[in-house]
Amino acid sequence: MxxxxxxxxxxxxxxxxxxxxxxxxxxxxxxxxxxxxxxxxxxxxxxxxxxxxxxxxxxxxxxxxxxxxxxxxxxxxxxxxxxxxxxxxxxxxxxxxxxxxxxxxxxxxxxxxxxxxxxxxxxxxxxxxxxxxxxxxxxxxxxxxxxxxxxxxxxxxxxxxxxxxxxxxxxxxxxxxxxxxxxxxxxxxxxxxxxxxxxxxxxxxxxxGTIKIEVANPEQYREEAKQRYEWVNQSLLKMTIEVYGTAAVVDITNNLGGFPTKNWQTGVFKGADKINGTTINETILVERKPCFACPIACGRICEVKEGPYKSKGEGPEYESLGALGSMCEVDNLEAITLAHFLCNEYGLDTISTGNTIGFAMECYDKGILTKEDTSGLELNWGNADLIIDLVHKIGKREGIGNMLAEGTKRMAEKLGKNSIKFAMQVKGLELPAYDSRAAKITGLAFATANRGGDHITAYIEGPAFLAMPFLIVDEADIGDPLQEIPETTKVVKEFEDAFGIFDAIGGCKFMGMVLTGEDWASLISKLMGYEFTVKDFRKTGERIYNLARIFNIREGITRADDTLPARLLEEPMPEGPAEGHVVNLDPLLDAYYEYRGWDKNGKPTPEKLKELGLDWVINQI
Ligand code: SF4
Structure with missing residues (x-):
């Protein structure tokens, strides 16, 4: 092959x-x-x-x-x-x-x-x-x-x-x-x-290694790949993401009232302009860094030249700015940057790390965690030095860091007192920096993603928050983001299936904004030497998605797990463009299951599994 x-x-x-x-x-x-x-x-x-x-x-x-x-x-x-x-x-x-x-x-x-x-x-x-x-x-x-x-x-x-x-x-x-x-x-x-x-x-x-990767039609593949590279190189995506990095998203989500702040108590962060892409460019950016074969270079090398946060390294990305910044009410860019670098060193997911610190701060604020639990540490909002201290403690499982190392869901289960209502996770995975009360369809995507509260399974933030064209599906119109529109759940399904292919072929999902399903199907065909159509592109993604779902069902996942933290379902957004909004998930979930060919409990029907060539799993769930 x-x-x-x-x-x-x-x-x-x-x-x-x-x-x-x-x-x-x-x-x-x-x-x-x-x-x-x-x-x-x-x-x-x-x-x-x-x-x-x-x-x-x-x-x-x-x-x-x-x-x-x-x-x-x-x-x-x-x-x-x-x-x-x-x-x-x-x-x-x-x-x-x-x-x-x-x-x-x-x-x-x-x-x-x-x-x-x-x-x-x-x-x-x-x-x-x-x-x-x-x-x-x-x-x-x-x-x-x-x-x-x-x-x-x-x-x-x-x-x-x-x-x-x-x-x-x-x-x-x-x-x-x-x-x-x-x-x-x-x-x-x-x-x-x-x-x-x-x-x-x-x-x-x-x-x-230098071992050659054999290509079925080398000349055609090289030509087509070169052309697609050029298209990406001249795209709007490059103009924005290369210049400002993913930090360009800070202003967009904040202006829409969906930049999670103070452990998601609001979606408006007053300090956004201190940590956005422009400020990074003007203060700490040293160079832009691409990954292999990438014309975009969304990576950042940044340096804090002096002071207590003096450091140089790779990052911070948008998600780190949200999780280690606004979610903890920290607007000190230099401190967030150092905290991100430390996550690189310890090997920590910045999204879960920041969310967990924000959750601990709210628990402390509400008296659920006390100085006795924290060995005297005051977990106050906005304390930049505390973020850095806690990253060290989490990485080493030292003191209160040992509890934080378990993530928000386990912490809430241990602490009780209804803290689960503001543990910002789905199925145990901490949520990314997009508040679904400001773009309802993202709530469905977070609730149903196979790995838990995740933004790049469906990447629905593209049309919902960023107004970016996603070309890998024919129709990506989600209508008014502040409304729950059941028909638009089809877009979530289409995105989940299409983006699953990027993880299967080894491609970056950002490319879904520039290149179409046809482009990728053609590249796959030229590389592999058999006809791989757009229909195959979608069907293969759907098959992989359903198999992961069946894995989860086998582990006991049901419709009850396809939900959001109570804060997003019950607590109206207090301010900003999404003021008064919560997410009404059920109608979206019903429509989504139907588009997926799943039953009311979120289980793929035998007919759907047969259609996808997965009939061999039917008796395993
Ligand atoms: S491959 Fe993706 S993550 Fe890496 S620089 Fe390119 S666009 Fe950014």
Whole structure:
């Protein structure tokens, strides 16, 4: 099969045994690769009810067929496992360059099984794979781990690894890659994949390779990829996101009254102009940084030149500005930037980290957490130094950080006193920085996303908040964002299916704003050597989406879990353009289930499963 290296590693960490395998052609056509193929492995091999941090969980790294090729922004890889944060299907995805280097080292993916008796790291190098002792790396953060491995193996190796947070099994620890300088790195951030890696005593994967990725129609593929690259290079997306980074979104969401502030008590942040893209450009931006084969360069290298927050590193992104900034009522850009850099170092998901700190601040404000719980720390709103202190404590599981390391849902369950009503999570995953009271359809997307409260499963914030054209579906009109319009739920379904393909092929979802489903179907056809139509593009995405849903249903997920925090359903927005609004979810959910071909309880019908070629799962739910 073209586009693949033809080898997936299977590593039994309990005894160090390494084998190679590869799926049959039909499986590849059904699930493509990346998180699609990894989800198939997870579904087949991980039994219902197992402990995500125990030996029975599998940790799967998977590239896609387009990863490392010349199509625009195709450096991505996925990490899939049962999530320790949510207890359901877990997936995280990252760009940078490691995905390319791992694939060119001769492998499409790797499945880790069981637990190593001692810390190890995997080396993949020009078609060979071996486990090495990682004792000297244990206790080191991401950039130090990267530096030490490069010292051992040479500068040409690229590293994906965990920091101290992953070792400590912080429930939302990230897997980081490309941490070549202190504070640098790209994150496979969500769902605690770094904690699963830590639970397996696996510190890193170091990869180097020059093995060619075979393409079915090389000339046509190169030509088409080059043309699409140029289209992206001349797009509106590039003009905005390259210039201001994802921080461009701060002003947009804030002006619409949907920038979550003070643990989502309001959607209007008075300090937005101190942390927005313009301020970053004028104060701390050093350079813009692209991922592999990307014309956009949305990454930022920033530097705080002096003072208590003096530091240089990669970030901050929009989500970090929301989570570590407005959600905690912090408007000190330099402090937020340092907190983000520290998350890169410890290997922490900034979205869950910031949300959890904001939740703790509200608990403290309401007397649910006291100075006795915090060892004397005052968790006051807007305290910039506190954010930094708490990131350290979470990463080390030190003091109150040990409780925060469990995430908002577990904290609320422990603290009680109705705190679950303002724990801003869905299915245990902390929400991104878009308040659904200001754009109702996003509430449906957060409620139904397979990995929990997530914004890039459907990416519906594009049309709902940003008015960005998303070209990968024919119709992306969501009408008045402040109204619940059941017909528009079809857009959520279409987006979920289409964006699932990006995670399966190894592409960046930003490209969905510029290139169409036809563009991607054509590139896939030229690469893989068989006709892959737009219909296949949508159907494959729908199949993968439904399989992850079935995984979750097998774990006990029902309609009751497809919901939002009570704050969004019951507490009217107090001010701004969305003043007085809550989300009325039920009519949206009913319509969405119908478009999906699911029953009233959110379960795919046997007919739908048969249509998708998933009839083999019918008796498993
Ligand atoms: S758009 Fe941004 S995140 Fe996506 S590949 Fe390009 S630089 Fe990386």
């Amino acid at each position: 073209y586009g693949y290296m033809g080898k997936i590693l299977r590593i039994d960490l309990s005894n160090g045994k390494i084998t190679e395998e590869f799926p049959d052609e039909n499986t590849l056509k059904m699930y493509l690769g990346g998180s699609g193929l990894a989800t198939k492995y997870l579904f087949d091999e991980v039994k219902k009810g197992i402990d995500p941090l125990g030996p029975e969980n599998k940790l799967i790294f998977m590239t896609g067929p387009l990863t490392g090729t010349t199509s625009p922004s195709t450096g991505r890889y996925s990490v899939v496992a049962k999530s320790p944060l949510t207890g359901i299907w877990g997936q995280a995805n990252s760009a940078g360059f490691w995905g390319r280097d791992f694939k060119r080292s001769g492998f499409d993916g790797v499945i880790f099984e069981n637990i190593s008796p001692k810390p190890v790291y995997l080396v993949t190098d020009e078609g060979k794979a071996e486990l090495r002792d990682a004792k000297h790396l244990w206790g080191k953060n991401t950039s130090e781990t990267t530096r030490l491995i490069k010292e051992d193996l040479g500068k040409k190796f690229n590293i994906s690894c965990i920091g101290i947070a992953g070792e400590n099994q912080v429930k939302y620890a990230a897997v980081m890659n490309d941490c070549d300088e202190p504070n640098y790195g790209r994150a496979a951030g969500r769902c605690g994949m770094g904690a699963v890696m830590g639970s397996k005593n696996l510190k890193a994967i170091a990869s180097r």
